[in-house]
Amino acid sequence: MSKVVVWYGELTTKGSLVRRGLALVMPGLLWLLAFLVLPGLLLIPLSFAERGAFGEVVWTFSLENYRRLLGFGVLGFSLDNLLALLRTLSVAFWTTLLCALLAYPLAFFIRAQPPRRRYLFLALVIIPFWTNLVIRTYAWQLLLAPEMPFARLAAALGLVEPGMALYPSAFAVYVGMVTAFLPFMVLPLYSSVERMDLSLVEAVQDLYGGPVRAFLHGVLPQTLPGLTVGVILTFVPAMGMFVVPDLLGGAKYLLVGNLIQQAFYTMRDWPYGAALSLVLILLTLLALRVYRRYGKEVDLA
Numbered sequence: 001m002s003k004v005v006v007w008y009g010e011l012t013t014k015g016s017l018v019r020r021g022l023a024l025v026m027p028g029l030l031w032l033l034a035f036l037v038l039p040g041l042l043l044i045p046l047s048f049a050e051r052g053a054f055g056e057v058v059w060t061f062s063l064e065n066y067r068r069l070l071g072f073g074v075l076g077f078s079l080d081n082l083l084a085l086l087r088t089l090s091v092a093f094w095t096t097l098l099c100a101l102l103a104y105p106l107a108f109f110i111r112a113q114p115p116r117r118r119y120l121f122l123a124l125v126i127i128p129f130w131t132n133l134v135i136r137t138y139a140w141q142l143l144l145a146p147e148m149p150f151a152r153l154a155a156a157l158g159l160v161e162p163g164m165a166l167y168p169s170a171f172a173v174y175v176g177m178v179t180a181f182l183p184f185m186v187l188p189l190y191s192s193v194e195r196m197d198l199s200l201v202e203a204v205q206d207l208y209g210g211p212v213r214a215f216l217h218g219v220l221p222q223t224l225p226g227l228t229v230g231v232i233l234t235f236v237p238a239m240g241m242f243v244v245p246d247l248l249g250g251a252k253y254l255l256v257g258n259l260i261q262q263a264f265y266t267m268r269d270w271p272y273g274a275a276l277s278l279v280l281i282l283l284t285l286l287a288l289r290v291y292r293r294y295g296k297e298v299d300l301a
Contacts, residue, residue, distance in 0.1 A: 040281070046274040055268035065275035081259070088256040089283065091245070092238040095177040099185040099234050100227065102178070104219075107190040122190070125183050133180060137247045140176050141167060144248075168250030176244040181237065185230035192226030231291060239284045256280045 047065055050058040071078045110121045128136060144150055144166035155162045166172055201218035209217065220227075242257030256276060263273030 043274040043277050046271055047278050049271040051269045051271055057270055065272045069275055084254050084256055084259055088239060092235050095181060095238045096231055096235045098178050099182050102182060103185040103189045106186055107193040110190055111193050125186050133243055137176055137244055144172055167248045172248040173245050173253055176248045181234045184233040188229035189226040192223040196222045236284055
């Protein structure tokens with residue numbers, strides 16, 4: 001016998017509430033299934049196919065795409081793809097770390113402002129989203145040009161030769177990456193900092209804890225939810241980024257995202273691009289798994 005439930009003044013049953021809930025959730029689930037899950041699943045059989053002579057997909061089972069990814073090509077063995085994988089992990093890791101180091105003081109600075117000013121500074125953090133990432137990256141090309149103050153200062157310090165731009169270089173790539181993903185770290189971190197209880201930090205300081213211990217035992221545990229969201233929102237898209245390395249790093253600073261872009265649009269080798277995409281997804285999931293497991297152990301320590 002179904003249990004009768006009073007829901008907003010209406011007599012209904014548990015089964016009716018479940019059906020209503022499914023009706024509300026189903027459109028979003030169908031959207032994710034059609035445009036996220038199914039395309040991802042299609043990458044699996046596509047990665048084992050081959051490219052035809054005219055760019056068409058030949059549905060023959062083969063491991064050649066994964067052999068190419070490991071460096072075994074027509075011209076012999078090469079470490080370029082493996083170096084691109086390692087470089088992608090390194091860039092995503094350091095981008096996330098730098099964003100976290102910059103986001104903490106920025107979040108505390110916004111929290112220290114009067115309530116009316118907080119919205120102003122949060123709006124300033126969000127303003128970069130109003131402009132396309134490609135346009136922002138081209139703007140960094142202008143700012144890092146030889147005639148701009150940044151390049152002149154670097155030349156005066158002897159870091160670069162006079163008249164040279166600061167891009168393409170690894171420095172330019174990290175500048176572009178950090179400025180692109182910093183808002184993704186600041187916003188969730190600020191939501192945790194705003195609700196933080198400062199009395200716990202004062203308790204650590206009263207027990208003669210220094211700044212490091214005050215952060216590890218007073219600040220980090222309270223801001224960990226926001227930091228976790230920020231790490232995910234920063235690390236995952238940083239793994240697949242190709243616009244910033246392409247425009248600010250040049251051909252000598254290829255990431256996996258650049259290889260995928262070239263495979264799909266330049267070489268029209270969809271099977272090889274699918275293999276690269278699957279490896280990138282697996283690397284991202286593996287890195288998030290490592291962070292979820294060992295990050296908790298570090299926080300508990």
